[in-house]
Amino acid sequence: LYEPTAGRVVIEGEDIATLDAETLRESRTLTVNEALRKVPGVYARDEEGLGLRPNIGLRGLNPTRSTKMLLLEDGIPLAYAPYGDNASYYHPPIDRFDRIEILKGAAVNQYGPQTVGGVINYITPTPAEEPSAMLRATAGNRDYTNLHGRFGGYGLQLDVVDKRGDGARDNINSELQDLNLKYLTEIAPGQTLIARFNRYQESSDITYSGITDAELARFGHRYNPFDNDTFDTERLGTSFTHRWQANDRTTLTTNAYFSRFSRDW
Numbered sequence: 001l002y003e004p005t006a007g008r009v010v011i012e013g014e015d016i017a018t019l020d021a022e023t024l025r026e027s028r029t030l031t032v033n034e035a036l037r038k039v040p041g042v043y044a045r046d047e048e049g050l051g052l053r054p055n056i057g058l059r060g061l062n063p064t065r066s067t068k069m070l071l072l073e074d075g076i077p078l079a080y081a082p083y084g085d086n087a088s089y090y091h092p093p094i095d096r097f098d099r100i101e102i103l104k105g106a107a108v109n110q111y112g113p114q115t116v117g118g119v120i121n122y123i124t125p126t127p128a129e130e131p132s133a134m135l136r137a138t139a140g141n142r143d144y145t146n147l148h149g150r151f152g153g154y155g156l157q158l159d160v161v162d163k164r165g166d167g168a169r170d171n172i173n174s175e176l177q178d179l180n181l182k183y184l185t186e187i188a189p190g191q192t193l194i195a196r197f198n199r200y201q202e203s204s205d206i207t208y209s210g211i212t213d214a215e216l217a218r219f220g221h222r223y224n225p226f227d228n229d230t231f232d233t234e235r236l237g238t239s240f241t242h243r244w245q246a247n248d249r250t251t252l253t254t255n256a257y258f259s260r261f262s263r264d265w
Contacts, residue, residue, distance in 0.1 A: 015103060015104055015105035015106060015107040016101065016102070016103050016107055017039045017040075017101075017102045018099060018100065018101050018102070019035055019036075019038060019039065019099060019100040019102075020099045021098045021099050021125075023038070024094070024097070024098075024099070024100070029094055030050075030051070031046075031049075031050060031051025031054070031094060032044070032051045032054055032091065032094045032100075033045075033046055033051050033054055033056075034051075035094060035100060036054075036056060036100070036102070036120070039102050041058055041059060041104070042056065042057075042058055042102060043056070043057045043058070043060075043063050044056050044057075044063070045057075045063045045064075047206075048167060048172070048174070048204075048206040049167060049168065050163070050165065050167075050174055051091065051093075051094065052091060052174060052176070052202065052204060052206070053065070053088055053089055053090075053091060054066055054088060054091055056069050056071075056088075056120065057069070057117060058102075058104055058117045058118040059104060059117060059118070061116070061117045065086075065087035065088050065089070066079075066086070066087070066088040067085075067086045067087055067088075067114070068086075068114070068116050068117035068118075069086075069114070069115075069117045069118055069119070069120055070082065070086075070108070070111055070112065070113065070114045070115045070118075070119045070120070071088060071091070071120050071122075072111065072119060072120065072121040072122065073092065073121075073122045073124065074121075074122070074123060074124055074194070074196065074239075074241070075121060075241070075253070075255065076239050076241075076255055076257045077112070077113075077257075078090070078091075078092065078122075078237075078259075079114075080235070080259065080261035082112070082113050082114055083113050083114075086113070086114045089233070089261075089263060090200065090202075090233060090235050090261060092122070092178060092180075092198070092200065093161045093163060093176065093178050094122075095136075095146070095148045095159075095161050095163075096124060096125075096148070096150070096159040096161060096178070096180055097122045097123060097124060098123050098124060098125040098126075099123045100120065100121070100122055100123070101119075101120070101121040101123065102118065102119075102120055102121075103118055103119040103120075103121070104117070104118035104119070107119075124159070124180065124182055124196075125150075125157065126184060127152050127153075127155050127156055127157035127182055127183065127184050128152050128153060128157070129153065129154060129155060130153060131152070131153030131154070132150075132151075132152055132153060133149075133150070133151045133152075134148075134149065134150040134151075135147075135148070135149045135150075136148045136149075140165070142165055142166040142167070142168070143164070143165055143166045143173075144164070144165030144166070145162075145163070145164055145165065146161070146162075146163045147160075147161070147162045147163075148160070148161050155183055155184045155185050156181075156182070156183050157181070157182045157183075158179070158180070158181050159178075159179070159180040159181075159182075160177075160178070160179050160180075161176070161177070161178040161179075162175075162176075162177050162178075163175070163176050163178075164176070167206065168222065169221075169222045169223065169224040170222050170223060170224045170227075171205055171207070171224045171225070171226060171227040171229075172205055172206055172207065172224060173204065173205050174202065174203070174204030174205070174206060175202070175203055175204070176200065176201065176202040176203075176204075177200070177201045178198070178199075178200045178201075179198065179199045179200075180196070180197070180198045181196065181197045181198070182194065182195070182196050183195045183196075190244060190245040190246070191242065191243070191244050191245075192242070192243045192245075193240070193241070193242055193243075194239075194240070194241040194242075194243070195238075195239070195240050195241075196237075196238065196239045196240075196241075197237070197238045198235070198236070198237040198238070199234075199235070199236055199237075200233075200234065200235040200237075201233070201234050202231070202232070202233045202234075203230070203231070203232050204230070204231045205227070205229055205230050205231070206229070206231065207224060207226040207229040208229075209224070209226050209229070211223055211224070230264075230265070231263065231264075231265045232263065232264045232265075233261070233262065233263040233264070234261075234262050234263075235259060235260070235261045235262075236259065236260045237257070237258065237259035237260075238257070238258055238259075239255060239256065239257035239258070240255070240256045240257075241253065241254070241255050241256075242254045
């Protein structure tokens with residue numbers, strides 16, 4: 001839609017803001033919640049600390065499960081039921097995004113369902129023509145590890161993320177594997193075809209339940225007796241996008257997409 005300025009949050013009027021690639025890279029954002037808090041007017045509430053199921057609100061609306069927001073990836077809805085139950089029980093890792101666009105006000109009218117709060121569009125990198133590779137490894141306490149690899153060339157790009165770690169309480173842990181394949185080619189002058197495939201798996205033990213004052217006094221703040229509160233999910237998604245730049249003022253974009261989401265909780 002526009003080219004962001006490097007190294008800062010770009011505000012395009014009152015309705016559009018962008019977190020660019022340099023900002024995301026330099027700030028070493030761990031989760032999407034950390035990234036979105038850089039934008040005025042965005043309220044991102046943590047749930048488990050790893051951004052697996054973000055709660056995002058704009059303009060004072062209830063952030064629970066981001067139901068008032070339309071979440072997009074490269075302009076395509078990523079929720080498992082955006083025209084019905086828009087709750088975000090799936091969210092891709094922030095590691096593979098190049099920039100984030102936040103839209104509100106009249107700018108959201110072109111994007112479809114569930115836009116009463118606004119639209120967040122996650123943009124993945126454009127595949128390079130020259131062969132390239134990147135591997136990043138991060139580790140921390142509570143057995144946290146994050147491996148991210150990106151390999152590309154000749155219009156094809158593969159992103160692989162393996163992220164896992166323990167939570168702040170007993171019996172809380174998570175692990176996810178995310179694979180994203182993107183291919184871009186120019187099929188005619190002014191016409192571009194983009195094909196994408198994604199496979200996401202998650203297995204986590206993250207409970208809603210708290211503890212009583214008596215349990216806190218006796219067992220400590222890490223106590224959590226719910227060792228069977230397990231969430232297993234898998235999502236497969238694919239899409240094809242045809243973009244025709246008719247002239248300097250007119251672009252026609254056609255999307256065909258499919259996703260299958262399953263969970264056992």
